[in-house]
Amino acid sequence: MTMFKSLKRSVLAASLLVASPLALANLHFLVPGGPGGGWDTTARGVGEAMVKAGIEDNASFQNMSGGGGGRAIAYLIESGTKKGDMLMVNSTPIVLRALSGKIPYSYRDLTPVASMIADYGAFVVRNDSPFKTWQDVIDAMKKDPGSVKVAGGSARGSMDHLVAAQAVKAAGLDGRRLRYIPYDAGGKAKAGLLSGEVNLLSTGLSEALEVANGGQARILAVTSADKLPDYPAIPTLKSLGYDMEFVNWRGFFATPDLPADKLAEYTEKLRKLQQTSEWEAVRARNGWLNLFQEKEAFIKSLEQQEAQLRVVMKELGFIRG
Amino acid sequence: MLDGIMLGLSTVLDWNNLLYVIVGCFVGTFIGMLPGLGPITAIALMIPITYSIGADSGMILMAGVYYGAIFGGSTSSILINAPGVAGTVASSFDGYPLAKQGKAGKALAIAAYSSFIGGTIGAILLMVAAPLLAKVSLSFQSPDYVVLMFLGLTAIAAFSNKGQFLKAMMMTVFGLMLATVGIDPSSGTERFTFGQADLLDGISFLLVAMATFALAEALINVARPEAEPDKKIDDPDTPKIGSTKLTKEEVKDMAPVVGRSSLLGFIVGVLPGAGATIASFMAYATERNLAPKALKDKFGKGSMRGLAAPESANNAACTGSFVPLLTLGIPGSGTTAIMLGALIAYGIQPGPMLMQENPSVFWAVIVSMYFGNIVLLILNLPLIPYFAKVLAMPKSVLTVMILFFSLIGVYLVSFNTFDLFMMVGFALVALVLRLLAFPMAPLLLGFILGDMIERNFRRAMMISDGSLSFLWDRPLTLSIFVISILVLLFPLKDYIVQRRKEKAATQAEQHA
Numbered sequence: 001m002t003m004f005k006s007l008k009r010s011v012l013a014a015s016l017l018v019a020s021p022l023a024l025a026n027l028h029f030l031v032p033g034g035p036g037g038g039w040d041t042t043a044r045g046v047g048e049a050m051v052k053a054g055i056e057d058n059a060s061f062q063n064m065s066g067g068g069g070g071r072a073i074a075y076l077i078e079s080g081t082k083k084g085d086m087l088m089v090n091s092t093p094i095v096l097r098a099l100s101g102k103i104p105y106s107y108r109d110l111t112p113v114a115s116m117i118a119d120y121g122a123f124v125v126r127n128d129s130p131f132k133t134w135q136d137v138i139d140a141m142k143k144d145p146g147s148v149k150v151a152g153g154s155a156r157g158s159m160d161h162l163v164a165a166q167a168v169k170a171a172g173l174d175g176r177r178l179r180y181i182p183y184d185a186g187g188k189a190k191a192g193l194l195s196g197e198v199n200l201l202s203t204g205l206s207e208a209l210e211v212a213n214g215g216q217a218r219i220l221a222v223t224s225a226d227k228l229p230d231y232p233a234i235p236t237l238k239s240l241g242y243d244m245e246f247v248n249w250r251g252f253f254a255t256p257d258l259p260a261d262k263l264a265e266y267t268e269k270l271r272k273l274q275q276t277s278e279w280e281a282v283r284a285r286n287g288w289l290n291l292f293q294e295k296e297a298f299i300k301s302l303e304q305q306e307a308q309l310r311v312v313m314k315e316l317g318f319i320r321g
Numbered sequence: 322m323l324d325g326i327m328l329g330l331s332t333v334l335d336w337n338n339l340l341y342v343i344v345g346c347f348v349g350t351f352i353g354m355l356p357g358l359g360p361i362t363a364i365a366l367m368i369p370i371t372y373s374i375g376a377d378s379g380m381i382l383m384a385g386v387y388y389g390a391i392f393g394g395s396t397s398s399i400l401i402n403a404p405g406v407a408g409t410v411a412s413s414f415d416g417y418p419l420a421k422q423g424k425a426g427k428a429l430a431i432a433a434y435s436s437f438i439g440g441t442i443g444a445i446l447l448m449v450a451a452p453l454l455a456k457v458s459l460s461f462q463s464p465d466y467v468v469l470m471f472l473g474l475t476a477i478a479a480f481s482n483k484g485q486f487l488k489a490m491m492m493t494v495f496g497l498m499l500a501t502v503g504i505d506p507s508s509g510t511e512r513f514t515f516g517q518a519d520l521l522d523g524i525s526f527l528l529v530a531m532a533t534f535a536l537a538e539a540l541i542n543v544a545r546p547e548a549e550p551d552k553k554i555d556d557p558d559t560p561k562i563g564s565t566k567l568t569k570e571e572v573k574d575m576a577p578v579v580g581r582s583s584l585l586g587f588i589v590g591v592l593p594g595a596g597a598t599i600a601s602f603m604a605y606a607t608e609r610n611l612a613p614k615a616l617k618d619k620f621g622k623g624s625m626r627g628l629a630a631p632e633s634a635n636n637a638a639c640t641g642s643f644v645p646l647l648t649l650g651i652p653g654s655g656t657t658a659i660m661l662g663a664l665i666a667y668g669i670q671p672g673p674m675l676m677q678e679n680p681s682v683f684w685a686v687i688v689s690m691y692f693g694n695i696v697l698l699i700l701n702l703p704l705i706p707y708f709a710k711v712l713a714m715p716k717s718v719l720t721v722m723i724l725f726f727s728l729i730g731v732y733l734v735s736f737n738t739f740d741l742f743m744m745v746g747f748a749l750v751a752l753v754l755r756l757l758a759f760p761m762a763p764l765l766l767g768f769i770l771g772d773m774i775e776r777n778f779r780r781a782m783m784i785s786d787g788s789l790s791f792l793w794d795r796p797l798t799l800s801i802f803v804i805s806i807l808v809l810l811f812p813l814k815d816y817i818v819q820r821r822k823e824k825a826a827t828q829a830e831q832h833a
Contacts, residue, residue: 034655034735035365041662048369066737067518068504102504102511102521149784157509181783182507184776187652187661191593194649197462197784210665214650214672285372285666318509 026058027269030088032072034065042250043089045282046116046273053276055269069093070103077109080255087113087266091250092159095306100157100318106306111258112298114270115251117283118291121163121223122208122234124201126193127216134221134240137200138171145177151198153186153207157318160189163223163246164202166312167237170244175315193217204248205231206287223247228289246308249291251298267294325676326448329684332377333692341374341382342689346696349389353396356403356535357527357730360390360639360656368663376667376682381689383660384643388440388690391597391639392697395432395632400425400711401719403535403727407769408597408635410530411605414762415620415627417538422623425709426565430702431625432632434567435579437698439633442583443590443640444690451687452676454641455648458591463784464791464798466594466777470770472805473599476606477763489763492754496767499524500775507779519739526598526769528731528744533761535727536748539720541755565705571625578608578626579633586634590641593653594777597638602766604634610808614815621762640690647671647683 027050029043040063047059064072069090076088088110098106125131131140141148152160161182165175181198183189186207193201194216201208201217205228211217219234223246227236237244254266273279274292283290293301313319332338345367352363363386371379394406399416412432419428446454461469477493502513503523514520567575582604589600608630609620620627645651650671652658664671669679676683711719731740751761785791793799 035362035659040365044369062736064736066522066735066739068521070518070521071737100509103518146786155504155506155509179783181780182509183780184506185652185655185658187658188594191459191645191649191651191653192463192780194651195459195462210650210661210670211672213670215674216649216672285668286662287665 026085027056027060028084028086029059029061030072030076030086031061031063032065032069032088032090033063035063038250039089039091041286042091042117042288043087045286045288046089046252046270046279049276049279049282050269050273053273053278055272055276068097068102070097070105073103073105073110076253076255077105080257081259081262085262085266087252087254089250090253092248092305094253095302096159096162096309099306099309099313107253107299107302110253110256111263112295112302113252113254113263113266114295115249115291115293115298115301116270117250117288118224119204119206119248119250119289120228121159121167121246121248122203122205123164123167123220123222124193124203124208124212124217125199125220126196127218129199129218131199131220134235134237134242137220138168138173141168141171141173141178145173146179148200149179149181149198150200150202151181151183151189151192152202153183153189155182156180157313157316158182159248160202162309162312162316164200165316166246166308167202167221167223167242167244169312169315170237170242175312176317190217209287230289247291247301247305249293249301249305251293263295322449325680325684326688328681329686329688332681332685333381333688338378338381338685338689339692341378342385342692343696343700345382345385346389346392346693346700349386349391350393350396350697350700352386353390353393353405353409355730355733356397356401356405356727357531357734359394359406359408359527360387361654361659362734363387363390364656364659368659371663372666376664376669376679377685379663379667380660380682380686383663384686384689385693385696387656387660388636388639388693389697391635392433392436392440392701395436396429396708397726399428399432399628400708401535401723401726402538403723403730404527404530405730406597407527407530408601408639409631410526410534410598410765411601411631411762412628412635413534414605414631415622415624417534418621418623419625419628420709420712424563424623425712426563426705427567427625428628429705429709430565430567431575431628433698433701433705435575435582435629435632436636437694438579439583439586439636440640440694440697441691442580442633443587443637444687444694446587447640447643447690448687451644451648452673454591454644455673457588458593458645458649458651458653460797461592461594462795462798463777463781464795465801466592467774467781468792468798468801468805469592469595470599470774470777472801472808473603473606473770474766474774475805475808476602476609476766485758485760488759492759492761492763493767496764496769497771499529499764500768500771506776507783517739519737519743523772524743524768525731525735525740526765527734528740529747529768530765531727531731532744532747533751533764535723536744537751537755537761539723539727540748540752542716542720544752544756565702575625575629578629581611582608582630582634583637586637587641589634590638590653591644593645593651594773595638596642596654597635598769599773600638600641601631601635602769604630610811621760636694643686647675647686648673 031040031043033039050056097103131137150164161180168178169175192198208219212219221237225245352358394409395412397403397405398409398413402417404410416428586600589595642653646657652661781791
């Protein structure tokens with residue numbers, strides 16, 4: 001029976017660690033994906049910093065994957081205020097998947113609380129690539145749109161694809177003629193680039209830095225509005241004369257019937273967190289860039305992003321009308 | 322390199338780090354043992370701990386958890402037919418029949434020794450050839466994965482007993498069909514989701530494996546209690562677990578199998594697009610194809626070779642996956658992706674420069690793998706009789722336990738009740754199919770390979786502009802393709818030879 005005792009204990013330990021019980025927690029984080037992903041690290045990082053900085057007594061986390069994030073949204077709406085303080089982490093896909101109809105909700109069905117961090121689109125080539133600048137890529141595409149094969153870590157119509165299509169469009173080319181090669185994950189897209197079967201990689205800046213800092217690849221451009229203080233050497237599309245910017249935010253949402261005083265409390269806590277050294281440690285550790293926006297500004301940027309994505313998705317034929 | 326090994330040794334022999342090796346292996350083994358929970362969950366649980374310790378210790382701990390989980394996963398595969406980890410699904414094909422024959426102790430011992438050898442051979446290869454192997458992992462492009470997976474599919478023959486080829490084929494096709502559920506990887510459109518949001522992400526491999534193996538097995542126990550008279554209840558003090566000792570002949574018989582499978586597993590593990598699960602299936606199929614005629618028929622019915630092959634391959638593959646992770650900064654799986662995130666959080670940049678910039682991390686991880694494998698062996702061997710006692714439980718209790726742990730295991734991965742309903746549905750279908758003597762392994766093979774073949778094939782087609790020329794454009798693709806054709810034709814030779822013999826015999830009879 002030794003095994004079963006240990007098994008029981010491990011199950012208990014695992015369930016405690018993975019999904020701490022609601023009753024004990026002061027602030028509960030709902031993660032729409034599995035452990036270890038981007039959403040998960042954001043929620044856990046914010047929670048950890050809050051507790052360490054003394055802003056919150058306790059933070060608990062619950063992973064709820066499924067339905068492209070839709071299940072967690074449904075759960076958040078359903079739970080309302082009954083289950084105590086609950087924040088769901090999400091990012092650009094909530095806008096994107098709502099537009100494409102993959103999830104039956106949009107951010108309008110929730111209370112956007114605040115955005116926390118930002119990642120930007122980045123375009124990467126192999127070290128020995130003939131493309132030295134983003135201009136070289138555009139020139140090659142102008143000559144022959146099929147000559148540039150663009151890898152991305154997810155299916156057609158996902159963020160990597162849309163960002164690349166917009167960047168190409170900003171140079172006056174047809175986004176539909178972009179040759180997008182989908183991979184099953186960011187890591188595999190990187191392997192594809194390094195193996196030489198594609199010649200450009202469209203990905204997030206943080207993932208791009210993982211290969212670029214290793215010295216096997218170069219980042220040609222990022223999609224941030226201004227040059228990033230941490231990486232001044234990387235040109236932005238704007239600085240190169242292409243009118244295109246894109247930000248992949250990560251932020252928090254609460255139930256639609258959230259009382260105003262609760263919203264103020266959450267916002268205050270997240271704002272306070274920005275100034276703490278504990279948050280700075282978490283942020284630097286993960287290579288995140290701050291993008292703190294409170295509700296009004298957050299909603300505005302969500303609307304902007306929605307409009308921007310709607311245009312490009314229509315052009316590429318992912319949505320009609 | 323000697324300096325590196327000395328550096329790694331001095332780091333690992335620090336009592337703190339030795340402790341982390343032991344803790345990592347221990348935690349990994351136990352979480353891996355729980356049906357459904359694998360290295361990804363185990364490592365995610367370790368992350369908060371790793372931040373508070375240094376980079377060397379953190380990586381040592383996580384590596385220990387990783388191969389510990391693969392090591393532990395085989396225990397539940399063998400004992401209760403409920404794979405703990407996707408990489409040990411293939412271990413249940415022959416491991417569980419062995420346990421049923423009262424050789425549970427031996428089966429667990431084979432698993433432990435094979436894992437140990439697979440892990441150790443992997444660690445040696447990693448040490449001597451990591452930078453060189455980085456080239457191997459980058460030399461594989463989408464077309465090569467297509468033909469590699471195609472080679473894997475030829476293994477259906479390995480899963481079909483005499484006269485069952487058609488059934489095995491049907492199950493493979495069923496698996497291929499299941500793999501198409503979810504968002505189409507190339508176009509982004511939904512397929513066979515029936516408007517059900519829970520099907521968007523596709524069906525999880527582990528869910529299918531647990532439903533068709535563990536759950537269906539438990540249901541069969543209920544449906545046919547008389548099939549195996551339960552003697553164990555009468556005699557609870559001497560459970561039939563058998564000896565854990567291997568005879569000299571058995572060791573001699575399995576040694577080349579373990580050697581080959583470790584090598585194969587390691588190479589497959591080095592490829593970012595494959596991994597431990599594919600490696601274990603391929604090793605199983607290869608050994609089945611290479612086995613002499615008499616031993617071939619034992620596969621699937623409790624062949625020791627059939628257990629040793631996937632067990633050494635999955636551990637070697639798990640070690641192999643550190644090649645792209647450390648030398649290129651490319652994660653081949655969800656588990657290594659988490660480890661990459663942790664490395665970056667430590668401020669360590671994996672890649673070609675890692676060996677120069679952070680030699681202590683690089684060498685400490687590799688050297689810790691030797692220790693880890695020894696720890697796992699020491700940890701597991703004495704525990705085998707205790708683990709195996711599970712089988713001594715009355716069947717009525719055991720069946721309930723299996724149901725409980727497999728359902729809980731799948732739930733703990735996704736926290737989605739829909740998965741539970743889906744699992745029960747699959748188990749019922751599997752129950753009917755199994756009563757009709759359909760084999761389940763080809764279903765899993767088709768399911769896991771179907772998805773990878775499709776993704777890589779469509780990618781290869783897009784890259785080559787819709788031309789099939791990618792099949793012969795590169796020598797690597799062509800050679801794997803030719804090998805798989807030969808493997809397909811190989812059984813035909815036996816068939817023809819046999820027909821000729823029969824013909825000659827009948828002619829001889831007529832003359833007489």
